[in-house]
Structure formats: structure tokens, C-alpha cells
Amino acid sequence: MSFRIDPKKPFSDELQRIGSELINDAMAALSQQPDGPHKAVHEARKKFKRLRALYRFVESEEPAFRKAENLRFRDIARSLSQAREAAALVESIHYLQHFSRSDAESQALASAHDALANRRDAMTGDDGDLPARIRDALLECEKGKHALTHLSLPTSKKTAEKLVKQTWRKQRRQALKALSQCHAQAHDEDFHDLRKSGQVYWIHLALMRRLWPSALRAKKIDAKRLVDLLGHEHDLSVLATTADHEAERFADGNTLALLREALIHRQQALRQECLDLADHVFAESAKSESKIIGLLWKDAAS
Numbered sequence: 287m288s289f290r291i292d293p294k295k296p297f298s299d300e301l302q303r304i305g306s307e308l309i310n311d312a313m314a315a316l317s318q319q320p321d322g323p324h325k326a327v328h329e330a331r332k333k334f335k336r337l338r339a340l341y342r343f344v345e346s347e348e349p350a351f352r353k354a355e356n357l358r359f360r361d362i363a364r365s366l367s368q369a370r371e372a373a374a375l376v377e378s379i380h381y382l383q384h385f386s387r388s389d390a391e392s393q394a395l396a397s398a399h400d401a402l403a404n405r406r407d408a409m410t411g412d413d414g415d416l417p418a419r420i421r422d423a424l425l426e427c428e429k430g431k432h433a434l435t436h437l438s439l440p441t442s443k444k445t446a447e448k449l450v451k452q453t454w455r456k457q458r459r460q461a462l463k464a465l466s467q468c469h470a471q472a473h474d475e476d477f478h479d480l481r482k483s484g485q486v487y488w489i490h491l492a493l494m495r496r497l498w499p500s501a502l503r504a505k506k507i508d509a510k511r512l513v514d515l516l517g518h519e520h521d522l523s524v525l526a527t528t529a530d531h532e533a534e535r536f537a538d539g540n541t542l543a544l545l546r547e548a549l550i551h552r553q554q555a556l557r558q559e560c561l562d563l564a565d566h567v568f569a570e571s572a573k574s575e576s577k578i579i580g581l582l583w584k585d586a587a588s
Contacts, residue, residue, distance in 0.1 A: 529545055
């Protein structure tokens with residue numbers, strides 16, 4: 287599919303085309319599971335994130351639709367998140383193993399990997415409730431497809447330009463607010479908010495690539511790198527919380543102590559790297575960048 291809005295076509299048609307394809311792709315992943323349930327859930331949740339970012343563009347014209355469908359696909363993703371987060375914890379151990387600083391730390395991470403892999407398999411295996419959650423998710427996706435077919439937006443080019451410009455400005459303001467909080471307080475929640483803003487920004491850049499392919503592609507690459515780094519940071523935060531709440535899963539106190547040490551060391555380095563890159567990615571003011579995007583849209587749509 288083409289995950290790019292064509293400004294020369296009716297905005298409503300493009301939004302419905304892309305939205306329908308995202309929902310269909312998510313349903314195909316959940317139904318077919320070519321690489322197993324872990325991968326299927328991960329792929330579907332990525333589609334849901336793109337869909338929710340896409341629907342931000344209709345908020346000012348159809349707030350009821352945006353609110354209802356945002357909640358629908360947020361809840362679908364959350365219903366599957368236990369399985370995904372269990373798999374992500376194992377992936378976080380793989381990530382940490384690349385930065386191991388001693389044989390003892392490597393052995394502790396290997397032990398933690400086995401414990402968390404067993405935890406993942408128990409949550410996503412035949413004895414778990416993942417199949418039922420997937421069935422429910424598929425039913426909700428069908429309802430979402432039906433709702434999208436009944437979405438009606440104004441067809442004027444002026445309205446489309448307004449929607450794009452307003453949405454861009456609002457989202458960029460949210461990103462700058464989250465970045466400011468990360469610099470000031472550096473709480474886990476602040477970095478999580480920055481990650482969510484970065485994800486939406488990256489998705490919006492992908493959607494608008496036709497406006498200025500070379501420039502927006504460069505910005506998209508930087509934004510994707512930021513999102514990936516913030517994703518690792520978030521996964522390490524979840525891993526730290528799990529280690530605190532489920533300490534009995536790990537072989538002994540020494541394994542847990544070495545795991546925590548590895549987590550703290552890598553997370554501190556990651557956060558500084560994220561802040562440095564985010565300062566670059568979000569260097570432009572929200573007002574200035576949204577104005578540029580609006581002008582580019584107007585020119586491309588004419």
C-alpha cells in the first residue's frame with residue numbers, strides 16, 4: 287500500500303483509503319500469523335499506531351469520530367499489549383547483551399533472558415488467553431472499518447489545508463512540551479510522552495512525503511532514529527519495573543543486582559542520546575513548521 291497522502295486527491299478519500307488499508311493489514315497479521323503470535327501482535331499494534339496518528343487530521347472537523355475511533359484502536363492495542371510487552375522484555379535483554387561490560391554481567395543477562403522467555407511463552411502459549419483476545423480484536427476492527435466508511439469530511443481544498451496545518455501545529459506543540467519536561471524532570475512518564483509524540487511526528491512525516499520528498503525524507507529518518515532510541519528507553523523502563531515487581535522470577539540476588547546495574551548504566555546513556563537528538567529533531571518552532579507544511583500542502587494541491 288502507499289502510506290502517503292496525495293494532496294491532489296480529495297482529502298477524505300485519501301484518509302479512508304489509507305485507514306482501510308491499515309485496518310485490513312492489521313487484521314491479516316492477526317488472522318494469518320505467518321511468523322507466530324508474537325510477531326503478529328507486534329505488526330498489528332504498529333498499524334494501530336499509524337491509524338490513530340492518521341485520525342488526528344480529522345479531529346477539528348469530526349471530533350466525535352476521532353475520539354471514538356482513537357479509543358477503539360487504543361483499547362484493541364491495550365488488549366494485546368500484555369503479550370507484546372512480554373515479548374518486548376525478552377528483546378530488551380537481547381539489546382542489553384550488546385552492551386555487556388563483563389562476563390558476570392553477560393551470564394546474569396543470559397539467565398534473565400531464560401526467565402523472561404519462559405514468562406513470555408506462558409503468556410502467549412496455547413494455555414493463555416491470547417487467541418480469545420485476538421478474536422475480540424478482529425471483531426472490533428470490523429466495527430472500526432464500518433465506522434470509517436461512514437466518515438464524511440468537507441471536500442474543499444481550503445479545509446484540507448486547514449486540517450493539515452492545525453494538526454501539525456498541535457502535535458508539534460505537544461512534542462516540545464514533552465521535550466521540555468524531559469529536560470526539566472526526566473521522569474519515566476516524560477520520556478514516554480516524548481516517545482509518543484515522536485511516533486506521531488514520524489508517522490505524519492511519512493504521510494506527507496509527497497509535499498517535499500527529499501526534505502521530509504531526511505526529517506523522517508531523524509525522527510525514526512529518535513523513536514527507535516526512545517523505544518529502547520521505554521522497554522528498559524518496563525524491564526526495570528518488572529524486575530522490581532517480579533524479583534522471584536530471577537535465579538538469585540546476584541543476577542538481579544547485575545541486571546539492575548546494566549539497566550541503569552544503559553538507560554542513563556540512552557536518555558542523554560535521546561535528548562540530544564530530540565533537540566535537533568524538534569529544533570523548529572511549532573508555529574514556523576506548521577506554516578511551512580501548510581504552504582507546501584497548498585502548493586502541492588494546486
